[in-house]
Amino acid sequence: MQITKFAIPEVIFGNGSIQFLASCAQRLGAKRVLLVSDKGIEESGWVALIREILESAKLDCIYFDELTANPRDRQIQQGAKLYRDSRADVIIGLGGGSPIDASKGIATIVSNGGNIHDYEGANRIIHPLPPMIFIPTTAGSGSDVSQYAIITDEKRQVKMSIISRSLVPNISIIDPDLLVTKSRELILSSAVDALAHAVESYVSRLASPFTESQALTAIRLIAGNIKPAANSKNREALKNLSIASTAAGMSFSNAGLGVGHALAHSLGGRYDVTHGMALPILLPAVIRFNQPSCERKMATIAHAIYESCPAPVSDRKKSLSDTLYNLFEELGIPMQMRKIVPDNSHMEEICKLAVQDACSVPNPKEATWQDLYQICSEAW
CATH class of the missing domain: 3.40.50.1970 (Rossmann fold)
Known part of the structure; x- marks a missing residue:
């Protein structure tokens, strides 16, 4: 054990x-x-x-x-x-x-x-x-x-x-x-940050029964509350996002994260962009990269999202990466990296730094800098 x-x-x-x-x-x-x-x-x-x-x-x-x-x-x-x-x-x-x-x-x-x-x-x-x-x-x-x-x-x-x-x-x-004074943009970027924490820590190679339960709790709460929290500052939804953030924090603190956060750190260091701006853009491509190494867990994440945020049966046939991309786009989040960074001339250097980031270590699939470059190209 x-x-x-x-x-x-x-x-x-x-x-x-x-x-x-x-x-x-x-x-x-x-x-x-x-x-x-x-x-x-x-x-x-x-x-x-x-x-x-x-x-x-x-x-x-x-x-x-x-x-x-x-x-x-x-x-x-x-x-x-x-x-x-x-x-x-x-x-x-x-x-x-x-x-x-x-x-x-x-x-x-x-x-x-x-x-x-x-x-x-x-x-x-x-x-x-x-x-x-x-x-x-x-x-x-x-x-x-x-x-x-x-x-x-x-x-x-x-x-x-x-x-x-x-x-x-x-x-x-x-x-x-304390959340009631936050802008819609900040509520959204924070919630997506917590969602990325939950997803990456759930599929982490260091995940345990203690972290997995917290990660799934966070995923369910974010999927079910992100829209009313952002669109109307519904107090119950804001409270649920606070619970989700705490649960996701407990999960990633103990299970680690993955290449999505490693790339976000490198992009933030070079271009001073925040996690909340970079992660929704990266997450769909990161999920596509990791999916073959953790099919069952990705299916569990998709089920948790659909369970908490009901969608038409036709939508449930979409991949998890497409589901998240569509959700973020529906919320008005920019979904192309070129919209938040000035150019891609430093992308090779950024990816080489990201491979060395501690967050890359527990990623479910080992990644080279070329793999990370491909993720960034898909997100560009």
Whole structure:
């Protein structure tokens, strides 16, 4: 029997659960916290609410928001310096994947020293990290429950994957109320990110019964709720997408991902495009590539989608890749790579980098850079 492990944080979930933030921080020994977020979250009013909750509990709050959409290596070093200089004792990450990944990077440098590049790859973090509480404001990245952090190396133009059990936070507070201020575009891109997490981790060579059940839960919930969540911000649908994102995060954190995410990392490093833009374009071609290696699992995914998002019998004869392509196109998502990147002159280099990405390792079918180039050509 395969020996497996399943690492997750303490999860506090539900509408209004943000009210428990101060007591959670105090339970971790907080007196002065470093709050990591970004200007977009600040404009939505959530940063002010968090600071008010902390200050009402007489907790000092140092605020760091020098972040871009894909956090840079230099920003991690800046945040770590602020943590040390202010003598903070707990890190709170508020936002989507970028502020939360940045929080993980800052925590890594604070406790282990050096430069964030030193920890690229798997299991290179030695010393325990300071206590971390994450509050996702999107339903997609899953970073608030995962063992992954993605940081951009500006010099190499590469998104570095940092993977360690140490990156799982102490507590994740998931409050679906925070999704109501998100745009339709962000709700969609986040949900597709979570769907890609679920699909890739379900067919991963490291999948286990623990991860497979979480992945299928996520797939069903996303298929059944993505349209009402995006089109009308239906609160029940948004709550279900939050559950789906958490389930998919638990799955990929423990089972790994695949070549779709490896390519998205390389494309993001070169062109600064987000996962949510790249993954829907790549996913149908990635599924076609992987299908011969996991026919039964792909059929299970297709059944889960049709079960949750009923379609005419004629549509059920379509391949899974075509079903997803049509769904994404119906939602208004651009489905050609040429619409999000300026040219394909660096595609060979991007594919060679993607083959070396840690996410490629558990892909169900071994891929060469030429295979990845073919996937990109199909998606172009």
